[in-house]
Amino acid sequence: xxxxxxxxxxxxxxxxxxxxxxxxxxxxxxxxxxxxxxxxxxxxxxxxxxxxxxxxxxxxxxxxxxxxxxxxxxxxxxxxxxxxxxxxxxxxxxxxxxxxxxxxxxxx
Amino acid sequence: xxxxxxxxxxxxxxxxxxxxxxxxxxxxxxxxxxxxxxxxxxxxxxxxxxxxxxxxxxxxxxxxxxxxxxxxxxxxxxxxxxxxxxxxxxxxxxxxxxxxxxxxxxxxxxxxxxxxxxxxxxxxxxxxxxxxxxxxxxxxxxxxxxxxxxxxxxxxxxxxxxxxxxxxxxxxxxxxxxxxxxxxxxxxxxxxxxxxxxxxxxxxxxxxxxxxxxxxxxxxxxxxxxxxxxxxxxxxxxxx
Numbered sequence: 001x002x003x004x005x006x007x008x009x010x011x012x013x014x015x016x017x018x019x020x021x022x023x024x025x026x027x028x029x030x031x032x033x034x035x036x037x038x039x040x041x042x043x044x045x046x047x048x049x050x051x052x053x054x055x056x057x058x059x060x061x062x063x064x065x066x067x068x069x070x071x072x073x074x075x076x077x078x079x080x081x082x083x084x085x086x087x088x089x090x091x092x093x094x095x096x097x098x099x100x101x102x103x104x105x106x107x108x
Numbered sequence: 109x110x111x112x113x114x115x116x117x118x119x120x121x122x123x124x125x126x127x128x129x130x131x132x133x134x135x136x137x138x139x140x141x142x143x144x145x146x147x148x149x150x151x152x153x154x155x156x157x158x159x160x161x162x163x164x165x166x167x168x169x170x171x172x173x174x175x176x177x178x179x180x181x182x183x184x185x186x187x188x189x190x191x192x193x194x195x196x197x198x199x200x201x202x203x204x205x206x207x208x209x210x211x212x213x214x215x216x217x218x219x220x221x222x223x224x225x226x227x228x229x230x231x232x233x234x235x236x237x238x239x240x241x242x243x244x245x246x247x248x249x250x251x252x253x254x255x256x257x258x259x260x261x262x263x264x265x266x267x268x269x270x271x272x273x274x275x276x277x278x279x280x281x282x283x284x285x286x287x288x289x290x291x292x293x294x295x296x297x298x299x300x301x302x303x304x305x306x307x308x309x310x311x312x313x314x315x316x317x318x319x320x321x322x323x324x325x326x327x328x329x330x331x332x333x334x335x336x337x338x339x340x341x342x343x344x345x346x347x348x
Contacts, residue, residue: 017144020209024148024202025129028155031198035311042318049325056334 110317114310121310124303128296136296145209150296152202154304155195156225160263162192162308163232167260170253182249185256187315189235191308196229220273224266231259 132150139146166188173181203222204214216222238255242248289297 017209020205021144021147024151024205027201027205028151028198031194031201032307035194039314039318042322046318046321046325049329053325053328053332053334057332060332 110313110320114313114317117306117310117313121303121306124299124306128300128303131296131299136293137290139293142210145206148202148206148209150300152199152206153297154301155202156199157301158304158308159192159195159199160228160267161305162188162195163228163263164260166192167257167263170256170260173249173253174257179249182253183316183319184312185253186239187312187319189232189256191311191315193229193232193235194311195304195308196225196232199225200229220270224270228259228263228266231262235259 128150132147136147136150138144139149166185169181169185169188173179173185203225207216207222208214235252235255239248239252242251288294
Protein backbone atom coordinates (compact mmCIF):
# COMPACT_ATOMS: atom_id res chain seq x y z
CA UNK A 1 0.00 0.00 0.00
CA UNK A 2 2.75 2.42 1.01
CA UNK A 3 4.79 1.43 -2.08
CA UNK A 4 1.73 2.16 -4.20
CA UNK A 5 1.31 5.53 -2.55
CA UNK A 6 4.98 6.40 -2.93
CA UNK A 7 4.83 5.32 -6.58
CA UNK A 8 2.09 7.87 -7.11
CA UNK A 9 3.92 10.60 -5.22
CA UNK A 10 4.39 13.75 -7.24
CA UNK A 11 7.77 15.43 -6.84
CA UNK A 12 7.56 17.65 -3.77
CA UNK A 13 8.61 21.09 -4.98
CA UNK A 14 10.75 22.95 -2.49
CA UNK A 15 10.52 26.23 -4.39
CA UNK A 16 8.16 29.15 -3.75
CA UNK A 17 4.98 27.03 -3.91
CA UNK A 18 6.26 24.47 -1.42
CA UNK A 19 7.02 27.26 1.05
CA UNK A 20 3.45 28.56 0.97
CA UNK A 21 1.88 25.11 1.19
CA UNK A 22 4.13 24.21 4.12
CA UNK A 23 3.24 27.55 5.75
CA UNK A 24 -0.49 26.88 5.49
CA UNK A 25 -0.25 23.39 6.97
CA UNK A 26 2.13 24.53 9.71
CA UNK A 27 -0.27 27.32 10.71
CA UNK A 28 -3.05 24.76 11.02
CA UNK A 29 -0.90 22.45 13.14
CA UNK A 30 0.27 25.33 15.36
CA UNK A 31 -3.33 26.42 15.99
CA UNK A 32 -4.22 22.85 16.89
CA UNK A 33 -1.27 22.50 19.25
CA UNK A 34 -2.04 25.85 20.93
CA UNK A 35 -5.64 24.76 21.45
CA UNK A 36 -4.57 21.42 22.94
CA UNK A 37 -2.09 23.25 25.21
CA UNK A 38 -4.84 25.54 26.48
CA UNK A 39 -7.04 22.52 27.16
CA UNK A 40 -4.16 20.87 29.03
CA UNK A 41 -3.80 23.96 31.26
CA UNK A 42 -7.55 23.88 31.95
CA UNK A 43 -7.32 20.20 32.83
CA UNK A 44 -4.44 20.88 35.22
CA UNK A 45 -6.52 23.58 36.95
CA UNK A 46 -9.46 21.21 37.33
CA UNK A 47 -7.16 18.54 38.70
CA UNK A 48 -5.70 21.01 41.22
CA UNK A 49 -9.15 22.11 42.34
CA UNK A 50 -10.23 18.48 42.74
CA UNK A 51 -7.14 17.77 44.84
CA UNK A 52 -7.92 20.80 47.04
CA UNK A 53 -11.50 19.64 47.46
CA UNK A 54 -10.44 16.09 48.27
CA UNK A 55 -8.03 17.29 50.97
CA UNK A 56 -10.69 19.68 52.30
CA UNK A 57 -13.20 16.83 52.55
CA UNK A 58 -10.65 14.57 54.23
CA UNK A 59 -9.70 17.25 56.73
CA UNK A 60 -13.34 17.83 57.53
CA UNK A 61 -13.95 14.12 57.98
CA UNK A 62 -10.92 13.83 60.27
CA UNK A 63 -12.14 16.76 62.36
CA UNK A 64 -15.63 15.26 62.53
CA UNK A 65 -14.14 12.02 63.84
CA UNK A 66 -11.95 13.87 66.36
CA UNK A 67 -14.90 15.92 67.58
CA UNK A 68 -17.16 12.92 68.02
CA UNK A 69 -14.41 11.08 69.88
CA UNK A 70 -13.80 14.11 72.06
CA UNK A 71 -17.50 14.51 72.73
CA UNK A 72 -17.83 10.89 73.78
CA UNK A 73 -14.80 11.20 76.06
CA UNK A 74 -15.38 14.55 77.71
CA UNK A 75 -18.80 15.61 76.43
CA UNK A 76 -17.88 19.34 76.41
CA UNK A 77 -16.96 20.07 72.79
CA UNK A 78 -18.95 22.75 71.01
CA UNK A 79 -20.50 22.10 67.54
CA UNK A 80 -19.03 25.37 66.20
CA UNK A 81 -15.59 23.85 66.49
CA UNK A 82 -16.55 21.42 63.75
CA UNK A 83 -17.44 24.27 61.41
CA UNK A 84 -14.21 26.10 62.18
CA UNK A 85 -12.21 23.93 59.80
CA UNK A 86 -9.97 26.07 57.67
CA UNK A 87 -9.72 25.26 53.98
CA UNK A 88 -6.10 24.62 52.96
CA UNK A 89 -5.11 25.14 56.55
CA UNK A 90 -1.50 24.32 55.89
CA UNK A 91 -1.34 21.34 58.21
CA UNK A 92 0.15 18.33 56.51
CA UNK A 93 -2.00 15.23 56.65
CA UNK A 94 -0.54 12.23 58.42
CA UNK A 95 1.41 9.78 56.28
CA UNK A 96 -1.42 7.28 56.18
CA UNK A 97 -3.84 9.95 54.99
CA UNK A 98 -1.39 11.12 52.35
CA UNK A 99 -1.02 7.60 51.07
CA UNK A 100 -4.79 7.13 51.03
CA UNK A 101 -5.34 10.39 49.12
CA UNK A 102 -2.67 9.45 46.56
CA UNK A 103 -4.39 6.13 46.03
CA UNK A 104 -7.70 7.92 45.59
CA UNK A 105 -6.21 10.39 43.08
CA UNK A 106 -4.90 7.70 40.77
CA UNK A 107 -7.70 5.22 41.48
CA UNK A 108 -5.36 2.40 42.42
CA UNK B 109 -20.73 11.98 30.86
CA UNK B 110 -19.53 14.18 28.01
CA UNK B 111 -16.25 12.33 27.89
CA UNK B 112 -17.95 9.09 26.87
CA UNK B 113 -16.72 8.00 23.46
CA UNK B 114 -14.04 10.67 23.33
CA UNK B 115 -11.21 8.17 23.01
CA UNK B 116 -12.49 6.29 19.91
CA UNK B 117 -13.53 9.62 18.40
CA UNK B 118 -10.04 11.04 18.93
CA UNK B 119 -8.46 7.96 17.39
CA UNK B 120 -10.80 8.17 14.39
CA UNK B 121 -9.90 11.85 13.98
CA UNK B 122 -6.16 11.19 14.07
CA UNK B 123 -6.52 8.33 11.57
CA UNK B 124 -8.69 10.46 9.26
CA UNK B 125 -6.28 13.41 9.46
CA UNK B 126 -3.32 11.14 8.70
CA UNK B 127 -5.19 9.54 5.80
CA UNK B 128 -6.19 12.96 4.48
CA UNK B 129 -2.63 14.32 4.63
CA UNK B 130 -1.27 11.15 3.00
CA UNK B 131 -3.75 11.44 0.16
CA UNK B 132 -3.02 15.15 -0.28
CA UNK B 133 0.73 14.72 -0.60
CA UNK B 134 1.11 11.19 -1.97
CA UNK B 135 -1.99 10.49 -4.04
CA UNK B 136 -3.74 13.60 -5.38
CA UNK B 137 -2.10 14.90 -8.55
CA UNK B 138 -0.89 18.46 -8.87
CA UNK B 139 -3.45 20.82 -10.32
CA UNK B 140 -2.87 21.58 -14.01
CA UNK B 141 -3.49 25.29 -13.53
CA UNK B 142 -2.14 26.12 -10.05
CA UNK B 143 0.34 23.31 -9.56
CA UNK B 144 1.52 22.42 -6.07
CA UNK B 145 -0.07 25.52 -4.50
CA UNK B 146 -3.49 23.94 -4.97
CA UNK B 147 -2.68 21.52 -2.09
CA UNK B 148 -3.83 24.29 0.27
CA UNK B 149 -7.32 23.71 -1.14
CA UNK B 150 -7.60 20.40 0.79
CA UNK B 151 -7.01 22.24 4.05
CA UNK B 152 -8.61 25.62 3.45
CA UNK B 153 -11.95 24.57 1.92
CA UNK B 154 -12.84 21.76 4.39
CA UNK B 155 -11.98 24.12 7.28
CA UNK B 156 -14.24 26.81 5.80
CA UNK B 157 -17.11 24.42 5.14
CA UNK B 158 -16.94 22.84 8.60
CA UNK B 159 -16.72 26.23 10.32
CA UNK B 160 -19.76 27.55 8.44
CA UNK B 161 -21.77 24.41 9.21
CA UNK B 162 -20.58 24.73 12.83
CA UNK B 163 -22.03 28.23 13.02
CA UNK B 164 -25.37 26.90 11.74
CA UNK B 165 -25.24 24.01 14.23
CA UNK B 166 -24.63 26.58 16.98
CA UNK B 167 -27.80 28.33 15.86
CA UNK B 168 -29.78 25.08 15.93
CA UNK B 169 -28.59 24.36 19.49
CA UNK B 170 -29.61 27.92 20.39
CA UNK B 171 -33.13 27.24 19.07
CA UNK B 172 -33.27 24.11 21.25
CA UNK B 173 -32.12 26.18 24.21
CA UNK B 174 -34.82 28.80 23.74
CA UNK B 175 -37.47 26.10 23.29
CA UNK B 176 -36.49 24.02 26.31
CA UNK B 177 -34.76 26.55 28.59
CA UNK B 178 -32.22 23.78 29.20
CA UNK B 179 -28.80 25.34 29.84
CA UNK B 180 -27.05 22.33 28.27
CA UNK B 181 -28.17 23.48 24.81
CA UNK B 182 -26.73 26.90 25.51
CA UNK B 183 -23.40 25.26 26.35
CA UNK B 184 -23.57 23.22 23.13
CA UNK B 185 -24.30 26.38 21.17
CA UNK B 186 -21.47 28.29 22.84
CA UNK B 187 -18.94 25.52 22.28
CA UNK B 188 -20.02 24.99 18.65
CA UNK B 189 -19.53 28.67 17.91
CA UNK B 190 -16.27 28.75 19.87
CA UNK B 191 -14.69 25.91 17.91
CA UNK B 192 -16.03 27.30 14.62
CA UNK B 193 -14.41 30.67 15.37
CA UNK B 194 -11.08 28.90 15.94
CA UNK B 195 -11.56 27.11 12.61
CA UNK B 196 -12.41 30.51 11.14
CA UNK B 197 -9.04 31.89 12.21
CA UNK B 198 -7.36 28.98 10.41
CA UNK B 199 -9.53 29.59 7.31
CA UNK B 200 -8.55 33.25 7.13
CA UNK B 201 -4.84 32.58 7.61
CA UNK B 202 -4.64 29.65 5.16
CA UNK B 203 -6.78 31.60 2.68
CA UNK B 204 -4.45 34.57 2.88
CA UNK B 205 -1.43 32.34 2.29
CA UNK B 206 -3.14 30.79 -0.73
CA UNK B 207 -4.12 34.25 -2.03
CA UNK B 208 -0.54 35.48 -1.70
CA UNK B 209 0.81 32.44 -3.52
CA UNK B 210 -1.79 32.50 -6.30
CA UNK B 211 -2.67 36.16 -6.77
CA UNK B 212 0.35 37.88 -5.25
CA UNK B 213 -1.72 39.63 -2.54
CA UNK B 214 -2.49 38.59 1.02
CA UNK B 215 -6.03 39.94 0.71
CA UNK B 216 -8.26 40.98 -2.18
CA UNK B 217 -11.07 43.29 -1.14
CA UNK B 218 -13.16 42.99 -4.31
CA UNK B 219 -13.47 39.21 -4.00
CA UNK B 220 -16.94 38.40 -2.53
CA UNK B 221 -15.97 35.01 -1.08
CA UNK B 222 -13.17 36.43 1.03
CA UNK B 223 -15.03 39.52 2.19
CA UNK B 224 -18.24 37.65 2.98
CA UNK B 225 -16.36 35.07 5.06
CA UNK B 226 -14.58 37.89 6.89
CA UNK B 227 -17.97 39.49 7.63
CA UNK B 228 -19.28 36.20 9.04
CA UNK B 229 -16.12 35.75 11.11
CA UNK B 230 -16.26 39.30 12.50
CA UNK B 231 -19.95 38.84 13.27
CA UNK B 232 -19.15 35.80 15.37
CA UNK B 233 -16.14 37.51 16.91
CA UNK B 234 -18.63 39.93 18.51
CA UNK B 235 -20.38 36.96 20.17
CA UNK B 236 -17.83 36.91 23.01
CA UNK B 237 -17.98 40.58 24.10
CA UNK B 238 -21.75 40.45 23.61
CA UNK B 239 -22.02 37.48 25.95
CA UNK B 240 -19.42 38.85 28.37
CA UNK B 241 -21.28 42.17 28.69
CA UNK B 242 -24.27 40.52 30.39
CA UNK B 243 -23.87 39.66 34.07
CA UNK B 244 -26.99 37.61 34.73
CA UNK B 245 -26.35 34.06 33.51
CA UNK B 246 -29.90 33.31 32.38
CA UNK B 247 -30.25 36.56 30.46
CA UNK B 248 -26.77 36.01 29.04
CA UNK B 249 -27.76 32.56 27.76
CA UNK B 250 -31.05 33.83 26.27
CA UNK B 251 -29.49 36.80 24.50
CA UNK B 252 -26.58 34.69 23.25
CA UNK B 253 -29.08 32.19 21.83
CA UNK B 254 -30.95 34.93 20.00
CA UNK B 255 -27.63 36.13 18.61
CA UNK B 256 -26.63 32.59 17.57
CA UNK B 257 -29.94 32.02 15.78
CA UNK B 258 -29.83 35.34 13.92
CA UNK B 259 -26.20 34.95 12.92
CA UNK B 260 -26.76 31.27 12.06
CA UNK B 261 -29.55 32.26 9.66
CA UNK B 262 -27.21 34.82 8.10
CA UNK B 263 -24.62 32.16 7.20
CA UNK B 264 -26.58 30.32 4.42
CA UNK B 265 -27.91 33.63 3.12
CA UNK B 266 -24.36 34.88 2.90
CA UNK B 267 -23.31 31.69 1.09
CA UNK B 268 -26.13 32.10 -1.44
CA UNK B 269 -25.24 35.76 -1.99
CA UNK B 270 -21.66 34.80 -2.78
CA UNK B 271 -22.76 32.05 -5.14
CA UNK B 272 -24.98 34.50 -6.98
CA UNK B 273 -22.19 37.04 -7.25
CA UNK B 274 -20.46 36.74 -10.58
CA UNK B 275 -16.76 36.58 -9.97
CA UNK B 276 -14.17 34.58 -11.78
CA UNK B 277 -11.31 35.39 -9.47
CA UNK B 278 -12.05 32.83 -6.75
CA UNK B 279 -11.82 29.26 -8.07
CA UNK B 280 -15.15 27.48 -8.38
CA UNK B 281 -14.23 23.82 -8.25
CA UNK B 282 -17.73 22.60 -7.46
CA UNK B 283 -19.29 24.43 -10.39
CA UNK B 284 -22.61 23.10 -11.57
CA UNK B 285 -21.68 23.46 -15.22
CA UNK B 286 -18.34 22.25 -16.50
CA UNK B 287 -15.16 21.92 -14.48
CA UNK B 288 -15.43 20.01 -11.21
CA UNK B 289 -12.83 17.82 -9.58
CA UNK B 290 -11.41 14.64 -11.07
CA UNK B 291 -11.95 11.43 -9.09
CA UNK B 292 -8.63 11.31 -7.25
CA UNK B 293 -8.91 14.95 -6.17
CA UNK B 294 -12.54 14.49 -5.14
CA UNK B 295 -11.63 11.44 -3.02
CA UNK B 296 -8.82 13.37 -1.34
CA UNK B 297 -11.12 16.31 -0.73
CA UNK B 298 -13.86 14.12 0.76
CA UNK B 299 -11.39 12.40 3.12
CA UNK B 300 -10.02 15.81 4.17
CA UNK B 301 -13.56 17.10 4.71
CA UNK B 302 -14.42 14.05 6.84
CA UNK B 303 -11.22 14.52 8.85
CA UNK B 304 -12.04 18.20 9.52
CA UNK B 305 -15.62 17.33 10.48
CA UNK B 306 -14.35 14.67 12.88
CA UNK B 307 -11.82 17.13 14.30
CA UNK B 308 -14.60 19.67 14.89
CA UNK B 309 -16.78 17.08 16.67
CA UNK B 310 -13.82 15.88 18.77
CA UNK B 311 -12.86 19.40 19.85
CA UNK B 312 -16.49 20.25 20.67
CA UNK B 313 -16.74 17.09 22.78
CA UNK B 314 -13.40 17.81 24.46
CA UNK B 315 -14.43 21.37 25.30
CA UNK B 316 -17.80 20.18 26.63
CA UNK B 317 -16.08 17.53 28.74
CA UNK B 318 -13.73 20.13 30.22
CA UNK B 319 -16.63 22.46 30.96
CA UNK B 320 -18.63 19.63 32.47
CA UNK B 321 -15.70 18.63 34.71
CA UNK B 322 -15.25 22.26 35.77
CA UNK B 323 -18.97 22.52 36.50
CA UNK B 324 -18.90 19.33 38.57
CA UNK B 325 -15.96 20.65 40.60
CA UNK B 326 -17.90 23.85 41.34
CA UNK B 327 -20.94 21.76 42.28
CA UNK B 328 -18.79 19.66 44.61
CA UNK B 329 -17.32 22.81 46.12
CA UNK B 330 -20.80 24.14 46.83
CA UNK B 331 -21.90 20.80 48.29
CA UNK B 332 -18.85 20.71 50.58
CA UNK B 333 -19.40 24.37 51.40
CA UNK B 334 -15.78 25.08 50.49
CA UNK B 335 -14.58 28.58 49.61
CA UNK B 336 -14.30 29.36 45.87
CA UNK B 337 -10.95 28.71 44.20
CA UNK B 338 -10.78 31.85 42.10
CA UNK B 339 -12.70 34.31 39.94
CA UNK B 340 -15.68 32.78 38.18
CA UNK B 341 -15.84 32.94 34.40
CA UNK B 342 -18.60 35.21 33.15
CA UNK B 343 -18.22 34.19 29.53
CA UNK B 344 -18.40 30.46 29.36
CA UNK B 345 -21.59 28.73 30.39
CA UNK B 346 -21.39 26.04 33.05
CA UNK B 347 -22.31 22.49 32.18
CA UNK B 348 -23.54 20.23 34.92
